[in-house]
Amino acid sequence: LLVVENQREEALAVLKKAVEAQPDYLPAHYQLVSLLIAKGELEQASAQVGAIRKVSKQDVRAYYFDALIASQRGNLPGAREAIQQVLKGAPQHVPSLLLAGEVEFRAGQFNQAQDYLRRALKGSPDLPYAERLLAATYLRLGTPARALEVLQPQLSRGNRNPQLMAVAGEAYLAVGDFPKAAQYFAQTTALDPKNAAARTRLGQVRFAEGDTEGAIRDLEAASALDPKVSQADLALIANLIRQKQLDQALAAVDRLEKKQPTNPLVYNLKGIVYLSKRDFATARANFERALQIQSDYLPAIGNLGQLDRLDKKPDAARKRYEAVLEKEPKNEQALLGYAGLVQSLGGDSSEIEALLKKAVSANPQSFSARTALVNFYAQKGDGKQAQLAAQDANAALPNDLRTLELLGQVQLATGDATLAVGTFNKLVAARPGSVEPLMRLARALVV
Secondary structure: OOOOOHHHHHHHHHHHHHHOOOOOHHHHHHHHHHHHHHHHHHHHHHHHHHHHHHHOOOOOHHHHHHHHHOOOOOOOOOOOOHHHHHHHHHHHHHHHHHHHHHHHHHOOOHHHHHHHHHHHHHHHHHHHHHHHHHHHHHOOOOOOHHHHHHHHHHHOOOOHHHHHHHHHHHHHHHOOOOHHHHHHHHHHHHOOOOHHHHHHHHHHHHHHHHHHHHHHHHHHHHHHHOOOOOHHHHHHHHHHHHHOHHHHHHHHHHHHHHOOOOHHHHHHHHHHHHHOOOOOHHHHHHHHHHHHHHOHHHHHHHHHHHHHHHHOOHHHHHHHHHHHHOOOOOOOHHHHHHHHHHHHHHHHHHHHHHHHHHHHHHHHOOOHHHHHHHHHHHHHHHHHHHHHHHHHHHHHHHOOOHHHHHHHHHHHHHHHHHHHHHHHHHHHHOOOOHHHHHHHHHHHHHH
């Protein structure tokens, strides 16, 4: 009753007395741990879980509380391990299934997340949070139609939860329904006026719809909500540059500079605007200003490299990357950027290959590095090496479906349609309900 009336401190005091008076009364322990976790008192909660185990050594709820505590601490492997202990003895325990889905979502394991969340909803169909999280998972898996299918019952009931509105906006944006996306993002911002992410999305959708004035208004409002460099700032500047409204873009960067005067990103953006104005000298000065703040800031190094190439100064461009790699020989972005520079300079393909291979060996779990190597071989016309590199990528990242898609595309491009069909069939099975894998499979079948 005290919890219902929002008297948490009083409730905690009462429960502590109950536990002291009757140490073997587990319901009091359970409620006490739940309240401590809700308050963020994780050390006390963990100690109380220990007290539960003194009463009941293999208590399933103790493992569940371990998982909750680990999850709140950001220890996803620990949370996963504790959840499995619960599910061994209680495979249909809905709170654990829901928590497992959340943990896998945060870990980027979206196939596993959808499995747990669907099982949770099968056991308890009326779980709005689980439905929202499952919809968000489907979006990450590239199946927005399934996300909308999951959300529709809540939307039809008129649920006004701002998180629901935001996920619905993302789903409609993913299927290309800009008016509906704008409608739901607008509802999100009305319900949660300080939600900078939703207002940013609303601005981006309005740009896509051609409502430039409304888009700028929303993105500026979102920027004002965040004292740091925000997605709203970046979206506003990028869209203004894209629309050739360069003076407005420069004004937006100037406002950003007032927020973050020592952030190299600001001066890199300012350099890009001047580059678009074809004022190369001022662009260079701003890129160099970014490097004065952070000498290894790779976006500015890359932009200066392109200016050096135009000025016929390739050695200067090379030296910047080499300086970074001397300090950080495994820096993935520096290795990939250097490979790109050498390629743009018409350099020797063996040097490019060596840089890309080094990026892969130094960062074996990087999809970007492996994709760059595959694309290098494909552009070179070496289909055999492209396939081998794609197979290696899939073996190294078996849970990343992008590697399966990459392998199928390479197989198809190099004339191995039969292998491509087999690969795309696997992709279809892994992403049920997604149209894109089916389209890729269809193309492979008609070759």
